[in-house]
Amino acid sequence: MAITNITVISHTFFYLLGIPGLEDQHIWISIPFFTCYIVALLGNSLLIFIIVTDNSLHEPMYIFLCILAGLDISLSTITIPKALAIFWFNSGGISLNACITQFFFIHSTFVAESGILLLMAFDRYVAICYPLRYTMILTRSVIIKIVMSIYLRSIVTIFPMIFLVKRLPFCKNNLLPHTYCEHIGLAKYACASFRVNILYGLFVIFITIVLDVILIVLSYCMILHAIFHLPSQEARHKALNTCGSHICVIFLFYIPGIFTVLVQRYGKKIPPHVHILIANVCMLAPPVMNPIIYGIKTKQIKNSLSHLLFHRKR
Template sequence: MTVFNHTGVSHTVFYFVGIPGLEDQHVWISIPFFISYVIALLGNSLLIFIILTKRSLHEPMYLFLCMLSGADLVLSTCTIPQALAIFWFNAREISLDRCITQLFFIHSTFISESGILLVMAFDRYIAICYPLRYTTILTHTLIGKIGVTIFLRSYGTMFPIIFLLKRLTFCKSNIFPTTVCEHIAVAKFSCDDIRVNFWYGFFVLLSTVTLDVVLIFVSYMLILCAVFRIPSPDARHKTLNTCGSHVCVIILFYGPGIFSAFTPRFARHILPHVHVLLANVCILAPTMLNPIIYGIKTKQIQDQVSQVLCQKKI
């Protein structure tokens, strides 16, 4: 593996280390990666199939869940197969164009998931605070418009990143101490001024994911205010229980995800393999556990899954 470090030479090929410092453990690390990826594929595909084919689940909450599962499939497929190729076949090479394409879809899909979680919080707010107007507010037409808006926001905000990276000359290194391409990590290989890349990436993070977190928090504050006005303790518990799955998914998604996004920018003393493992966990864990959480916490989905599996056995 050759690394050039001469001014004027711009790399067009890059190489992945994998998990730095744990290269001799790659085969063992690949086992939970592979199992998690298979579970994510099967769980999310089954969830999408059931929601799309069962008319009883053509309600706003389940349609938003279908969008979330679709985003989970894209996000996991953009990252995990490449990590497995590194672990199993030592396939470390990636071209610049492919690298930019990968990071574009990873970041865009991450923003999409954040937007979907926001509209799911909005869905719970409408269902709890305006139950009689729920179906008239969240019509299928509005849900379709929301889906298009989420798509345009996520891919539109990330589109300039392609040109911001294409303008750079990469002459510092061509070795990624990770398993995937990431915007700032690629930009740091450049000999040019990358302040525009840094601040635009920070702007995207603030205007999408951070804003979504604030709005979700506000939504749940309004939901809690409405719930605690309910006189019956049993009714309060039942109402809060409808939000349980969504709250679990929010914590699972934003917790490691935000930490992983901020550490390469501000944290200098975190061990490289810890950051790389965390970055992979923030992709693997939600994509694998989201369908399991909703399957366990939502009786309608449980019933439909049982029905589909029983039919296959027969």
């Protein structure tokens, strides 16, 4: 009886194709990518510098904003330089381990940002609903513990994805039609069932992003209830103004992500390059717009920036 040995070769190297279908436009597409990346780096770095150097901004609200700015820098730096390398030099080669490392940091940073936005909503809730106990509730030690728990949650929930992908044999196509690595985007190229990856990915979304959104909505329901029971219109206006920037950032962070999920689920007839461009907007929009929103709508930061520019001119 003849015995046939079949050797399955698992790919350990992949090629990110950038935006398939628009290869001839990669140089032009790189211009807004590069511009947005520079704006994100400069804007968030300036925001961090202002908060760190201005003692009047050493309050929980601005500490959380400083952390958010740091996460925005990380999120854009994890994704955009590789995309630019693809656009400029056609350098899309990436090892399996590097690909896994990239999607681990992308997903964990995204989950951490969601946690910080929830923490900022809690900060506004305490400041408006319990103003006299604000400093007693949000002490330095409490802030450190909460922030560390947010980082720990992001790492613990995303870390199993590494092993879920490492167990898969990749003997299919090793060409990835994207500008960065993503968990399911990589797993679907395996020549084995990746159903566990899908189920775990959904589980992570529900216990992090969905839960955070629900708690943020509940927080703002209680905040708005408290605001509309304030005695004076001036007090109500001031309270609403302090929440305005955070609400804008929340919509900017979650809406593109929700739109991307809906497009991937129901937009089967939408060209692949549109999916990829929308996914990149999710990575670029918050890092670019967050410092602009807070710089325009937050009086204390505007004053600090004006003082910094005026002092430099002198």
